[in-house]
Amino acid sequence: MKKIILGLMILSMSLSADTIKVFAASSTKLAMQEITEEFKKHNPKDEIVVIYSATGKAYAQFTNGFEYDVFIAADSKYPQKIASDGNAITEPLVYAMGAVALFSHDEEIVKKGLEAIKDKKVKHLSIANPRLAPYGAAAMEILKNYALEDAAKEKLVLGDNIAQSVQFVDSGAADIGLVAFSLIKTTKKESEYQLIDQSKYSPMRQAFVLTKHAKKKPLAQKFGDFLLSETAQNSFEKYGFTKVK
Helix, strand or coil, X not given: CHHHHHXXXXXXXXXXXXEEEEEEEHHHHHHHHHHHHHHHHHCCCCEEEEEEECHHHHHHHHHCCCCCCEEECCXXXXXXXXXXXCCECCCCEEEEEECEEEECCCHHHHHXXXXXXXXXXXXXXXXXXXXXXXXXXXXXXXXXXXXXXXXHHCCXXXXXXXXXXXXXXXXXXXXXXXXXXXXXXXXXXXXXXXECCHHHCXXXXXXXXXXXXXXXXXXXXXXXXXXXXXXXXXXXXXXXXXXXX
């Protein structure tokens, strides 16, 4: 009898739990790990499956049938595409403003700023693939606005996503990188990075949508609301984003 009751309790718990699949841009990884952990403290029965990748790559996966319930991008363009295609149940909502930073373990390079790209000592410059990642597109915009496209052309090393671009610098595969500030603010020394003037690239309005797959999943709406909560916004700010609320 006890076994039957225990079985019914487990079944009841499993029925009351929910699971959602979330895409989150690589730039958000450190913040999202903290945010998801905090969310689960108040929703212990529910499961949030988070997949980190380049926004453009995730959009291609989504359009080819991958069922993300929440799409948390590194820009507003791709969430707007999902909404415009009729594949979202919400309009895009900006959850944070991103920033680009110059990053190197060579502090002398960092002191020189972007002009260091012209230095013969700098053999490789790491950025995310601009065709897949908004931070890569921002990096190319920065190079153009500083008239550094020619100097950088033969030095570029492209990461599949912005997290890989940081890894290239960490591993020594690149001397310098244009990366998401959110991935280095809390993990690197201040002498290892320099923020890029935000007037030199388009505003990084990072937005999310609830997709059509979230239509019958209240947990997705609950998680989306949490992204805009004071708790989550403080986490985003902690890791180098600018809060939107």
